[in-house]
Amino acid sequence: MRTLVAGVDSSTQSCKVVIRDAESGALVRQGRAAHPQGTEVHPDHWWAALQEAIERAGGLDGVAAVSVAAQQHGMVCLDERGDVVRPALLWNDTRSARAARDLVEELGGPERWAEAVGSVPVASFTVSKLRWMAEHEPENARRTAQVCLPHDWLTWRLAGSPDTITTDRGDASGTGYWSPATGAYRTDLLELAFGAVPALPRVLGPADDAGTIADAGIVEDAATVARAGTRAPVRLAPGTGDNMAAALGVGARPGDVVVSVGTSGTAFAVADAPSSDPSGAVAGFADATGRFLPLVCTLNAARVLDAAARLLRVGPAELDELALQGPPGAGGLVLVPYLEGERTPNLPEATGSLRGLTLATATPAHLARAAVEGMLCGLADALDALGLDPRRVLLIGGGARSEAVRRIAPTVFGRPVLVPEPGEYVADGAARQAAWSLAGGTEPPEWAAGRTAVYEAAPTPGLRERYADAAARP
Numbered sequence: 013m014r015t016l017v018a019g020v021d022s023s024t025q026s027c028k029v030v031i032r033d034a035e036s037g038a039l040v041r042q043g044r045a046a047h048p049q050g051t052e053v054h055p056d057h058w059w060a061a062l063q064e065a066i067e068r069a070g071g072l073d074g075v076a077a078v079s080v081a082a083q084q085h086g087m088v089c090l091d092e093r094g095d096v097v098r099p100a101l102l103w104n105d106t107r108s109a110r111a112a113r114d115l116v117e118e119l120g121g122p123e124r125w126a127e128a129v130g131s132v133p134v135a136s137f138t139v140s141k142l143r144w145m146a147e148h149e150p151e152n153a154r155r156t157a158q159v160c161l162p163h164d165w166l167t168w169r170l171a172g173s174p175d176t177i178t179t180d181r182g183d184a185s186g187t188g189y190w191s192p193a194t195g196a197y198r199t200d201l202l203e204l205a206f207g208a209v210p211a212l213p214r215v216l217g218p219a220d221d222a223g224t225i226a227d228a229g230i231v232e233d234a235a236t237v238a239r240a241g242t243r244a245p246v247r248l249a250p251g252t253g254d255n256m257a258a259a260l261g262v263g264a265r266p267g268d269v270v271v272s273v274g275t276s277g278t279a280f281a282v283a284d285a286p287s288s289d290p291s292g293a294v295a296g297f298a299d300a301t302g303r304f305l306p307l308v309c310t311l312n313a314a315r316v317l318d319a320a321a322r323l324l325r326v327g328p329a330e331l332d333e334l335a336l337q338g339p340p341g342a343g344g345l346v347l348v349p350y351l352e353g354e355r356t357p358n359l360p361e362a363t364g365s366l367r368g369l370t371l372a373t374a375t376p377a378h379l380a381r382a383a384v385e386g387m388l389c390g391l392a393d394a395l396d397a398l399g400l401d402p403r404r405v406l407l408i409g410g411g412a413r414s415e416a417v418r419r420i421a422p423t424v425f426g427r428p429v430l431v432p433e434p435g436e437y438v439a440d441g442a443a444r445q446a447a448w449s450l451a452g453g454t455e456p457p458e459w460a461a462g463r464t465a466v467y468e469a470a471p472t473p474g475l476r477e478r479y480a481d482a483a484a485r486p
């Protein structure tokens with residue numbers, strides 16, 4: 013009988029589960045469930061969505077190992093008994109913007125942070141959220157005995173909430189108090205931010221053992237339980253942050269840049285050495301293979317398309333049609349997509365804007381085109397900020413399902429774009445990590461890569477310049 017592995021992507025908008033053959037990587041079954049809206053969410057909702065997604069994927073029957081990847085940075089605080097202290101503040105919650113600015117100043121400037129942990133904190137980082145809580149909710153801060161991240165918490169719940177919580181290098185690198193260069197916590201920075209040092213998860217290596225799923229870890233129907241009988245223990249892999257898992261899922265190699273159009277927009281690359289950018293644009297994360305993952309993140313990606321579709325009262329397919337009908341450059345109409353504030357550039361209080369509106373550009377097609385182009389201009393800036401000359405640019409994430417995004421991306425990026433078959437690359441990366449934890453060894457198992465479509469088009473003259481001008485003058 014073949015061995016199966018399960019990969020979980022507990023990201024901002026939903027939880028996805030894929031079940032794959034551990035040896036070949038072939039997809040066997042999958043399921044998903046929605047997460048609530050909002051930038052603070054009680055972790056119990058993630059737990060409920062995980063159960064639902066597992067059920068929709070046909071349960072864990074035959075699965076030998078599970079790995080959970082999840083949205084990065086979210087602050088999950090637990091009390092002495094392991095109960096959640098308050099709803100988690102997510103990566104896209106910007107109330108901690110001032111706390112981040114204060115922390116940068118208190119340590120002596122952005123260079124000091126980049127040197128210490130590879131990244132300069134912005135509102136998204138866990139360290140900034142902890143400072144916000146210490147200042148605004150002292151009673152919750154006092155009750156906080158442990159701090160962990162979304163994937164740590166879900167893995168721990170699957171294990172039946174044992175004494176120790178675990179994490180991995182990738183997710184730890186998004187806290188702001190763990191150094192990818194030294195592989196150690198900087199509890200001095202946590203103390204600076206929070207005024208105390210709560211217990212922190214143990215940082216596991218890429219294919220380490222994070223325990224086994226407890227019987228109570230998954231809700232299963234009676235028939236499945238009866239079929240399973242005395243089931244072999246289901247191993248838990250370390251899990252990781254969603255971008256780290258995406259890199260593993262898409263098989264990113266040095267020389268590739270991956271651009272993900274999810275709730276966040278990210279551009280990242282696998283690197284052999286740690287990075288540190290004092291400008292704060294590039295976060296110097298660790299990856300899920302023992303390497304590193306310099307990454308630029310925007311707060312506004314696929315939801316810009318959702319917002320444009322809502323304004324135009326159309327669905328995603330019609331938005332695509334409209335955007336492709338609109339002229340390249342949208343006749344000078346520019347949408348600056350700071351709908352949730354922005355992280356790169358660091359403008360947490362910014363709002364979106366529309367420039368170049370004339371009688372001629374006041375059409376649904378121009379607006380749809382400007383929305384896709386504006387969102388992609390933000391990502392092109394992210395790509396440029398990495399400072400690499402990539403061999404391949406791979407486009408993934410929910411937004412890459414849009415034909416307009418796929419066809420317009422090369423006109424904005426000024427280079428060909430490779431689009432892997434639409435899929436759940438974060439969950440796939442987690443599944444590959446689960447297979448790796450079963451097989452052992454120093455590298456993840458080789459799984460056959462799917463088909464990749466190449467999109468090529470001439471760059472649209474003046475587009476990036478008009479966007480830069482509009483973004484600089486909100």
Ligand SMILES: Nc1ncnc2c1ncn2[C@@H]1O[C@H](COP(=O)(O)OP(=O)(O)O)[C@@H](O)[C@H]1O
Nearest residue numbers: 023024025026274275314328409410411413414
């Ligand atoms: N066919 C489609 N066309 C355009 N956008 C799509 C399509 N399918 C999904 N999306 C977009 O995918 C987004 C979710 O992307 P996803 O990567 O799953 O997000 P996350 O992982 O952050 O929860 C939605 O906001 C939606 O805009």
Ligand SMILES: O=C(CO)[C@@H](O)[C@H](O)COP(=O)(O)O
Nearest residue numbers: 023024083084103274275276
């Ligand atoms: O904050 C970051 C990266 O630093 C985000 O990329 C989050 O990890 C959320 O990811 P998605 O839900 O958009 O995939």
